[in-house]
Amino acid sequence: MRKKNKLDVLKIILKDGQLLRFELARKTGLSLSTLSYIVRELENSGLLLVEEVQQKRGRPSQIVKINPSAWRVVGIKVGREEVRGTLFDASAKPLKKHRISILSDMRNNDGYWKAISEIVENLACENLLGVGICSSGIVEDGKVVVSHLMNVRNLDLKTLLKSAFKLNNFLLMNDVDALCYSLSKSNGEDFLVVSYGAGIGASFWKENQANHIEMGHLIVSTQGKCYCGQTGCLEYSASEYAVLKNFLGKEIDFEDFAWNEEEKYRPSIEKLRKVAGGDFSVVREFYNTALKMLSTIVGDLVMTLKPSKVIFLGEGIVNPQMVQIIRKNVSEIFNKDFVKKVDFKTGLADWELGVASATVDRFIKQLL
DSSP states (O other), X not given: OHHHHHHHHXXXXXXXXXXXXXXXXXXXXOOHHHHHHHHHHHHHTTSEEEEEEOOXXXXXXXXXXXXXTSOEEEEEEEOSSEEEEEEEETTOXXXXXXXXXXXXGGOSHXXXXXXXXXXXXXXXXXXXXXXXXXXXXXXXXXXXXXETTTTEEEEEHHHHHHHHHXXXXXXXEEHHHHHHHHHTTTSOSOEEEEEESSSEEEEEEETTXXXXXXXXXXXXXXXXXXXXXXXXXXXXXXXXXXXXXXXXXXXXXXXXXHHHIIIIIHHHXXXXXXXXXXXXXXXXHHHHHHHHHHHHHHHHHHHHHOOSEXXXXXXXXXXXXXXXXXXXXXXXXXXXXXXXXXXXXXXXXXHHHHHHHHHHHHHGGGGO
């Protein structure tokens, strides 16, 4: 029970940053005497700091917070265009960064492993609690099972990291789940995250965990060959790929777009985003069909999952009007009895911080 109480105290402070002692007692439900004993033990072990702050009246109050030097943790984002990592201290302050651009000839298991191992080697340090990695594609049990965009299959990072670096504390998760985890610190108990850009992803936060949704590859049509091999995926009809075709007024092979987006199509996408980010009405006609399709799937998920809010982020969400249009579309398409009032909003999140935070939550009990 004492170890559980210690863990509860640490996790609450990690979420809130720092708390006055009476606030910590209220949130944990512990008596002040029990809390004082636990805080003293955690302070003596170097995990917490206790600071006195002078009040305008009365005795000084005590603020309890995480000791920044208590541990270090690495968060790594693996994507089609780059692999980047950040070393954080225990207070989630970034200490060091390292990134590697991924060229077309590196998009395979060996190329990504070399990039990841270089980043781990560059960021590894003493007092390292663990390494968290988030990746696009389907991930499970320490493996990137498949990422069509990265041309990766069965990349067993868990085994590779343990062999190369004797690393046991390792967590692998989907990149949208990492964003979801990052947003959980400030967005309540249940919400849906939708990442929009050249691809589409989603994750649902419920009961203190992220639940991945392979949203971009839901079948929504009988036409449109996707780079994943299916026909009719949502990404074909509703991602920035679909919008860019309308914007340029010409057909684009989806597989060519997926493999060569940065090299061949990035200037056009950046131009589209710049215009849309300024006066959205200028390019709204090019987005209408894609956003209508996206709205339908978002509404389906809202009706099924019943989140309290939907948070949109990603490189493709360049103007708040896009979210307003999606909200309006959902309200028009769906019966209000099925889709009750839901808060639609934009959000900002950090991949590396999200997966690093998840790694700390997974392994922090080892410090007790």
